[in-house]
Amino acid sequence: MDWELILKVYPYFLEAAWVTIQLSVLTVALGLVCGALGAAARLSRFALLRFLGAAYVSVIRGTPALIQLFLLYFGGPQIGIQLDAFEAGVIGLGINIGAYMTETMRGAIISVDRGQGEAARTLGLSQFQAFRKVVLPQALRLMIRPLGVNINAQIKGTALVAAISVVELTYTAQRYIGSTYKPFEMFMLSGLLYMAIIYATGKGITYLDSRVRLQ
């Protein structure tokens, strides 16, 4: 283990970790928005929206995220979408994780007992009121842990944007290997930093989940 080298390069890795964190936060935020819209569409009263929601999920989950990313970044300009690598990474991966989050959210909503919505409707609440006041608060509690699984996958998934040269943890490791020929040290370093990010996020999710547990 070349400690001297590690001490020399680690500040660059910390910078790269910060980019990975930004990518993670932004893709997860976009994913949550896409997931909420997707779940709403999949559970809609309108057949067209249900179809669009289902199509979104099956197209995204049925193709590699890397292909989606390449399509957006390299193929985009051909149809007039000009994005820099970071933007393409956020949008591509956000839309990607959104499909998985769609299914997570939909699953949580439909696993709330049907009798809950019925009891609310019986009291005279509208469909929307029953959803907001009774079904959603229970669904939110059910979806925190599975969304945590999606988020965990997404943090690791940001490594894909190395392929379009975003200078994040994975790309940085590869770059320094090129000049130092020390792949063991470099990959160890970025692996540890990924682990730290994932560990902290996991703690956050567990805390959130324990706060909202049903009595």
Add this chain to the structure above:
Amino acid sequence: MTDPQHFVEIRHAQKSYGKFEVLKDISLTVERGQIVAIIGPSGSGKSTLLRAINDLDPLTGGEIWLDGVQVNKKLPHRQYEKHINAMRQHVGMVFQHFNLFPHLTVRENVTMAPKLLKGISEDEANKLAEEQLNHVGMIERIDYYPSQLSGGQKQRVAIARALAMRPKLMLFDEATSALDPELVEEVNQVMKTLAEEHMTMIIVTHEMDFAASVCDRVLFMDQGVVVEEGPPEKVFRNPDQERTREFLRKHLEGAK
């Protein structure tokens, strides 16, 4: 169609799931203050009929009238939603599995709908909760969560929640079937109190003794039709129909 003469009027109710006819031309009237029990074997359509009254399971044919207004009238979607939400405020429903809102306290379970739909103040809501929970003997548990209550207590809170909307009609779908035997009586007591206060009630039940003691009329349903109907003394002691007799006999044997 003639105007309704009765408080609740069900006219030729029909309900199918695909080819399967669950309710076949059922007619029924209930007067203000009357208590009607619906009995019958599993799958005979009792819940379906009850749930049609507040449109949880809309009919595929026939009409339901409540206090001079048709519940299932034909309206465009949005208008119908408005109409049915307003109708449901007048009809309380109690479920076999209570369906209390687990994320809300007992107080919040009772006050949520009145606060949301009638715009009452926090003070009024608290008074209402206390009044209704006193009524069902649950005032001590006002700040508990449903998971901290026994089945009988849950059901009493569920009744208070329904009563807080000040309904004109209460529907009970086997309110005591999910309870341990020793908890049944406390819920029956609450229902008896309501009976003494002349609440109009339609009660689906498997408890013949209870039905006999509180009801003005009993309806025996089988395979989607009303086989027999009359005062409890008649239907329980001296039914006209062979099917009724057989059901009661089997039920008695089952209870032993």
